[in-house]
Amino acid sequence: MLSSQNFVDQLTSKGFNFFTGVPCSLLSGLISCLEKTPDVPYIPAVREDAAVGLCAGAYMAGSLPVLLMQNSGLGYCLNAFTSLNLIYKIPTLVIMSWRGCGGNDAPEHIIMGKINEDLLKTAGMDYAVITPENHQDVLQRAVRKINEELPFTLLVKKGIFDERH
């Protein structure tokens, strides 16, 4: 398991300084740490696509944004990713919980859990599945993608981060 605080520290040390999102229990530790981090805002968003817009504005205004969300919000975001981020080349680091992974979750998560990766691939959204072992490498990969001004998604399975709820 990764320490949420340690991961937030790694993100801020890489220059990420604007956080928003819609909560997921799998990301509750990260959001809890962000709420306590001074000088770095975490803005609660009403819906995932509004968070995509918020991040786009933040990036163009000189910040480096991170969007935290459950994969249930991916559908809401696809138009924003494809008609904003990908065509304008506006990067955002997306930390997306992978509910329904392996088909073992509440019924509402099963279908999205199954098509989650395919949807990202179809939309041309680069991503990686984060593990305690690979987290530094995938974060480096994410930073390289963001330097190319493209979004990058870290898929988070249950149990990767400590939860606080």
Add this chain to the structure above:
Amino acid sequence: MKGTEAFQELIPLLKDQPVVHANGYICRESFQLQDREANFYMIGSMGLASSIGLGVALCRPDKKVIIFDGDGNVLMSMGTLAMIAATAPKNLVHIVFDNQVYESTGSQRSLSGSVPLEEVARSSGYPVALKVSKKEEVKPAFEKLMNGDGPGFLLIKVDPVFDPETGRVTHTPEEIKTRFMNALGRREEGSRN
């Protein structure tokens, strides 16, 4: 008042402020009248002009940030009004051109004929929310918002008489972004919060 007339009133009042434009005729009308480097033309992602503008305003408190929005866009993302009200950036001015239709797709009816959007903004918590419907009211209302603390909301009721011959934005999306970022520049150290 025609939408064009509202833009003609507002555009000469702009200096170097960043203006985030909603998709559809908002972008096209403004681009046609006066293209500006500090204009962000959102050509897709309907509904997100307000959240993009909010992101800019939160990260650049030293700049007055303007959103040119439409009724269809606001109705699609009404929750963003809550985000704006809750974060309460003093430097944000949210202007909505309300023609009560989705004009660029054939003037299908929107719901803003029944739902007073300025009241929604006020109830959400915008400290100032104004509504105008006459041409001569546009400039004083805009100046009031620009000179006061925001977030401010201005609903401009316009007739649905957009000229479909009006051209589209000719810059590529990447060009729009690069120009906009260059126009914004970097925040100066020690600038006010």
